[in-house]
Amino acid sequence: MNNSIIDCQQLSKSFNEKIVINNVNFALNEGEILCIVGPSGCGKTTLLRCIAGLEPVTSGKIFIEDHEMNHLSAQARPVVMMFQQPLLFPHLSVLDNTSYGLKMQKMTKSLRIEKAMAMLKSMEIEDLANVFPHEISGGQQQRVALARALMVQPKLLLLDEPFSSLDPELRSSLRGWVKKKLKEWNTTAIFVTHDKEEAMVLADSIAVMKEGSILQMGTPDELYENPTSLYVANYISEGFSLDETFIPLSKIKVYKNEHGTKDHSDRYFTAKILAIFFKGGQRFIQIELLEICTEITIACHLDVSKNDTVCIGVSIDDMLSFTKGD
Template identity: 40%
Template structure:
């Protein structure tokens, strides 16, 4: 069996005796992309900073390609971190920004500039070599930041919400472009976000993070359709939580103005909002008995605050998997 390329083993981090995360373990193979998604304050960024060496783990081991790098300083780890904002050097040209990290590898200037040019070409910025950061758009600056991170040929690339400052259209374009670049270059990466759609799109695997723990790690489709627990189901928001043990996928729910007969479950709801997504009408309905909002597709033309029945067939009720982590 081929050993894992990335191994995080029983790691924890505490500040002033307060646990940020504890007993985290996961593995990645070469070229895998893991998306870590969760609400703000759950510990995602702290984990990323520990992997980058900007913070130290309190306990546990971190191995890259079989080598224990837990005690290595940040500048000695084969790891690059792409931040939320590009953080480019304003007084340097784009080529100089990209080549910056190579100076610490004691490469000759001619070689540094040649390699930087190759990366500039890869990220689609040919012709901008002599430009300065202020002359570029936000998306272009983030591409430069990515090129600079790739320049040192990292074994692991960490991305901390790199698209959050971009507008919606550009964010979608960057997601597609960056994922394709990572797969083409077979770069192992960990991508942190609080956006569930972004996590599903970017990752080969999705890790749902909350309260310093992975609630579930798995392939995006599996995590979405087979949530491990109520938190995962509620976070993705496309399930109706019947109780702490069972749920109903929203695609199995139906809306009707009159109370349906011969169905498994029926709840009274109030229509609170109407959305239009990809040609479909979606209604956000509040079910008081369950204290939940659920978004359901329907062809019925409803008005705000109109009473509505939400129903489901008995065979649509599913049980949480309670499978928290994917084994490496």
């Protein structure tokens, strides 16, 4: 027995002898939010579908609250999965969409209306109760889909890129709102996303997948500051690669000339300023490292202008080295 809501042990999945998920292991406690990131085709969505019971695993076991799920159908698992599109019933009102799961549980109409209205109120969309999906915005539709998912109080909520179809501003505001609600309700959730920033904002822990395997799993800070492979460093952290070495942006110093760089740094690079801009009250410069033809963006308060040449330096102790192929 353990305190995990979900415990995946040595999960593998193959399609026509092609391995899509390869020996995946992880566990989550109640209320934790995990974000799974990685390129298209790395197995993220297939992993969610296996947990939900929409795909059988080839080997390994899935436990939810210490109960093995492998033999249970999707309908019998205490799991709800949300997809990229809200998939609301177009002929049902927002209220009826929200209460649909309770109807399937044979709850009385008056009680399910009461519970659904309370949920809509908590999400600040109770005024939409009697309208239909085509009459509301994409962000409002996602809120309704989340309300419908949470009405049945699943032990585990799975979300497959639920904000991918939204514009950037709405996406940013909605994901913060969703995290707040999941934390309020102490809901355990697994998000799949391509968006590193989204994962850093939402997650208690992040799992980086590549070719069906989890390369590293940890808190956003752990993966950002201490990646265990060059792949994870390039995917999660910010910096640039040099051979089998990764240089984090946080360790880079910018100098106006080579003299200061040579006095304080073990390695230095000449860079040309391509652009200067402000974001979040900070001044940034976009530069090209001329020797290695790499562009990076870094905070900089030096009195410099576009097309100026600067030097950047870094200590060898701050450079992350990895075994070839990591």
